[in-house]
Amino acid sequence: MTFSLAIVGRPNVGKSTLFNRLVGKKLALVDDRPGVTRDRREGEGRLGDLTFRIVDTAGLEEATPASLEGRMRAQTEAAIGDCDAILFMIDARIGLTPTDRAFADLVRKAGKPVILVANKSEGRGGEAGTLEAFGLGLGDPIPLSAEHGEGLSDLYDALCDALPEQTRLEEEDEEEEEEEEDDADEVPVEGEAEPEKPRRPIKVAVLGRPNAGKSTLINKLLGEDRLLTGPEAGITRDSISVNVTYAGIPLELFDTAGLRKRSRIDDKLEKLSAADALRAMKFAEVVVILIDATRPFEEQDLRIADLVAREGRALVIGYNKADLVPRGGLATRLREEIDHLLPQVKGVPIVPLSGLMGHGLDKLVAAIASAHKVWNKRVATNPLNRFLQQVTENHPPPAVSGRRIKLRYMTQPKARPPSFVLFCSRTDAVPESYIRYLVNGIRETFDLPGVPIRLTLREKDNPYAD
Structure with a gap:
C-alpha cells in the first residue's frame, strides 16, 4: 500500500535536498539562499522496500495571505492537508528558532503522524541542535544528513x-498480486473484446x-489553484509536472519558468530555472509557447x-x-507573421x-492532440517515391559544375x-534552396503542419571509386 509524505519546515533547512535524495534524481532546484522552492513539487520516492509519493514544499514563513510568501504558505498548508504523514525538518546546526516552534504548533494541529528530522547532523556540529529538538514535543528527532545520505x-x-x-505488505495484498499475475497469463477467448489499454x-x-500566464493557464485546465500565481513576474522557478x-x-503538463534573453540573466537561480525549463522542453512531446x-x-x-523546432518537438x-x-x-495578421518568421514550422x-x-x-487541447498526431505520423515508401518523381519532373535539381x-x-x-532519408548522387552539391523546396513539398503533400521535418541526404558508395 502506498502513502504520501510532505516535507515541511522553515526556509533553507534542506527540504529540497532530502526530496532529491528520496526521489533519486535532482528534480528540485537547490541553492544556499533561502526561499528557492515556491510551488509544491511531487515525485515518486523510494526508501528501502518502501515506495511512496513525496511532496517538496515551500518554506513556512509568517506573512499576510495576499503577499507572495502568504500564497506560498497556503500551498504548503494544502500539501499538509493532502498527505498521510509529515516530515517536519529543522536545521540541527542552527538549532531551534522561534519560527520552528511556531510552525511545530501548526503541524501538531494537523492531527497527522509527524516525523521530526534534524537535518545537517553530520559531525559534531549538529549534536546540540538535535538535542534541542526534543523541546518541540513532536517525538524523538532523527539525526539526518540529506546531503550525504546519512541516517536514512x-x-x-x-x-x-x-x-x-x-x-x-499484508498477505491479502500478496494473494491479490498472485491472482493478477494468473489472470495476465490467461489467453483471451476468441470473440471476446480485449480490455482497452489506458x-x-x-x-x-x-x-x-515571464508573466505570460503559464501557471494561470494550467490552473484553469486543472480546475484548482495547484500552481502559485500572482502579478509578480518570475514566480515559477521549478518545472512542475501535473x-x-x-x-x-490525458495530458502531463509541465509548468516552467519564464525564459528571458540569456544576456539579461545575471542571477544564478534564474539560470538554474531556465536550464530546468529547457530540460522539461527536451523531455516533452508537444510544446505550447504562450505569448x-x-x-x-x-x-x-x-x-x-526556433529552439523547440531544432529540438524536434511538435509546436502549438x-x-x-x-x-x-x-x-x-488579429488571427490573420498573426498567421502571416508567424509563417513568415518561422518557415521551419509552417502551419503551426x-x-x-x-x-x-x-x-x-x-x-488548445484539441490543437495539442492534433499536433501530437502529426508528430507521430508515418508516410509509406510508395507515396513518398511517387511524390519524389512528381517534384523532380516539375522542378529538377539544378546542375552543378555541368x-x-x-x-x-x-x-x-x-x-x-x-x-x-533521400538517396541521391553528390549530396554535398545539393543546394539548400532545393532541400527547402523538398521539405515544403513534403509538408504540403502529406499534411504535416506545425512540426519540424528532418531530411537527410545519403549517397551510396561507388564500387568503382578505388
Whole structure:
C-alpha cells in the first residue's frame, strides 16, 4: 500500500535536498539562499522496500495571505492537508528558532503522524541542535544528513512506526498480486473484446516569457489553484509536472519558468530555472509557447520557437490574454507573421485564449492532440517515391559544375518528428534552396503542419571509386 509524505519546515533547512535524495534524481532546484522552492513539487520516492509519493514544499514563513510568501504558505498548508504523514525538518546546526516552534504548533494541529528530522547532523556540529529538538514535543528527532545520505535507515524505521498499516505488505495484498499475475497469463477467448489499454498521457511543456500566464493557464485546465500565481513576474522557478484529463485527452503538463534573453540573466537561480525549463522542453512531446497578447510578438518568442523546432518537438502557439486586445484581423495578421518568421514550422496551430477566464481551452487541447498526431505520423515508401518523381519532373535539381544531380529514392525511417532519408548522387552539391523546396513539398503533400521535418541526404558508395 502506498502513502504520501510532505516535507515541511522553515526556509533553507534542506527540504529540497532530502526530496532529491528520496526521489533519486535532482528534480528540485537547490541553492544556499533561502526561499528557492515556491510551488509544491511531487515525485515518486523510494526508501528501502518502501515506495511512496513525496511532496517538496515551500518554506513556512509568517506573512499576510495576499503577499507572495502568504500564497506560498497556503500551498504548503494544502500539501499538509493532502498527505498521510509529515516530515517536519529543522536545521540541527542552527538549532531551534522561534519560527520552528511556531510552525511545530501548526503541524501538531494537523492531527497527522509527524516525523521530526534534524537535518545537517553530520559531525559534531549538529549534536546540540538535535538535542534541542526534543523541546518541540513532536517525538524523538532523527539525526539526518540529506546531503550525504546519512541516517536514512533511522528514517525508514520511523516511517514504519508512524504508518504501520501503509508500510506493511499484508498477505491479502500478496494473494491479490498472485491472482493478477494468473489472470495476465490467461489467453483471451476468441470473440471476446480485449480490455482497452489506458492511453498514455501526452507530455506537454508550456514555455514563454515571464508573466505570460503559464501557471494561470494550467490552473484553469486543472480546475484548482495547484500552481502559485500572482502579478509578480518570475514566480515559477521549478518545472512542475501535473496530470490532467481534459475533454477525454490525458495530458502531463509541465509548468516552467519564464525564459528571458540569456544576456539579461545575471542571477544564478534564474539560470538554474531556465536550464530546468529547457530540460522539461527536451523531455516533452508537444510544446505550447504562450505569448502575451498585450505585448507584441517579440524576438524572444522567435528564439524559443526556433529552439523547440531544432529540438524536434511538435509546436502549438497559444495567444494568451486575447480578451484584452481588439480582435479585428488579429488571427490573420498573426498567421502571416508567424509563417513568415518561422518557415521551419509552417502551419503551426495558433490558438487565441484566456487562461484567466478559461476561454479557448477546448481549442488548445484539441490543437495539442492534433499536433501530437502529426508528430507521430508515418508516410509509406510508395507515396513518398511517387511524390519524389512528381517534384523532380516539375522542378529538377539544378546542375552543378555541368553535372546533373540524380535523386534516386526516399523513405521515412522514423517519426517523432517525421524524418526522411533521400538517396541521391553528390549530396554535398545539393543546394539548400532545393532541400527547402523538398521539405515544403513534403509538408504540403502529406499534411504535416506545425512540426519540424528532418531530411537527410545519403549517397551510396561507388564500387568503382578505388
